[in-house]
Amino acid sequence: MSWGGSKSTDRILMHLAEIGAGRCTITDDVVVAETDPDMSQVLVGLLVLHEDLSYASRQRTEAETAMRIVAEERERLLEDRRRAVEARDQFLAVAAHELRTPLTTLSLLADRLMAMQGSIRVADSSAAEIQRQHLARLKRQVERLSALVVEMLDVSRITRGQLDLVPAPVDLRDVVHEVLDRFDLEIMRHDVTVKVDAPSPVRGTWDAAHIDQVVTNLVSNALKYGAGQPIEVSVRAETSHAVIVVRDHGIGIPDDEQTKIFGPFTRAVAAKHHEGLGLGLWVAHQIVQASGGRIKVDSRPQKGSTFTVELPL
Amino acid sequence: MSTRVRRHAGFSMMRVSRGNVELEQRAYGPEATREECVAIAERVSVIDERILFLRELPIQSPFSVNLMFDRIETLVGEWDRFAYVADLTEAKRPDAETRATLKARVLRISPRVTHVAVVVGDNLIMRAMARLFAYGMGLQSVNVHATRAEAFEEVRRVMGR
């Protein structure tokens, strides 16, 4: 290396190259030992440059580490939350599951008591009447509890993605009739007329118990929000679909709520006036979707609501 | 050399009996005593109208830099322009962290600084530091001098004294 450039320049270039590579062989001693005043000042400048670059690099590493720690902490919190939610859902599932047997027993016993009432000797007729009323209330409370438990279990199963449908050959008319039979007492209590339009069989392969749940939820809503007006339930088969329609002429649903009512935890009416977890339509929606069908609503405030369920044949 | 010191509004100074504290050759940090902090801050003084004088510590630290610049800001108050003389003859080369703090504090006051005169004696290393300082700190006008006398003269001339 003999053409162009002085030894000083080469030396400076060497140090610059070092610094670019993140190293520096210049020390304070080297600077002090340097005899050329210009060179000593340049060396100081190069050393300071290297120090500033190293410092900046250290700062950046520290910032990155801090950010990584924050990210890890956040991950941990999210994981904790996920596990807590899962534990909660598990608990709900187990709780709901365990509640079912005692509820069944209660329900059967209440029914038996009511049936036996006629043959029980009581002090006087007013006591007998009171007893009859108590039993009726008992039965009602058991039904209410049962409905809540079923809803709770369905919800927890759905949120855990475990809605396992068991399709089997079924006639939807049977399902509808069974549901309405169960609502007999409540229909009488609401003093409501329920018209059923199901002239011919509607046979297909679906999970009867879950479709039952869907129809139950729709009928329950029709009774709750039907304002005592007649309710119409129809079942028919079309070319590719079976269609179940539940129609009431009650308070209806405002336009802006109609898209939301199938979502979880929404209720278009104040919660305290009506029972249940408010998830009936959401559960119904999940079941119908999982069955390959569609559910939709057509409603106008004060005019009533028409819920249509389509299931593939 | 007239050394009339003017008092200014908002001028607060802790009065501790002077000359008691010997500052050592070490980097000072938050553990410093009140007396030590005052001693450090008092290395900054007003030597004429809108002219400050700063005697840098042998070993500087981010803590000492902040102390001294807090003091500068207190002394200059509302002045929209001022100059200062920085005496680096006792000073050793500051480390990267101190330099970063120094840069931040200088940038804060630089819009109001008309001129800085740096005294380095015959210390070539500090002369180089002063030049780097001049280029890297966002100051409009910096000069390096061998003696205090030269520095004071220049600063007075610049400030029209």
Add this chain to the structure above:
Amino acid sequence: MIIDDDDDLREALVDVMSAQGYDVAPFADARVALAALEEGPTPFLILLDLMMPGMSGWEFRAAQLANPKLLSIPVVVVTAGSMLTDGVHTLSDVEILRKPFDVSTLVTITARYAAAS
């Protein structure tokens, strides 16, 4: 025949079925029930609980299906869950009555099997 280890529920079911006019043979233990089926008369329906200690409902059904004398007896599984399989056995060809159920539902289903026999 009713096979359920929950005493209260089993007794309530016995009461309901008796009131309907059926002869009821209740068992708390599925193994005892199996032995009784071997010896005695054939019921027109077995109401079977799944979660039982000793021999579970799944195991009972597997044993029933392995016995040519018993395999054609209809079974309605009464359960809180919907698990057709316990991981080892899978239930096939049984009607499922999910708890909680209504008396009327139980009565309707039972009547259907009684009529068919």
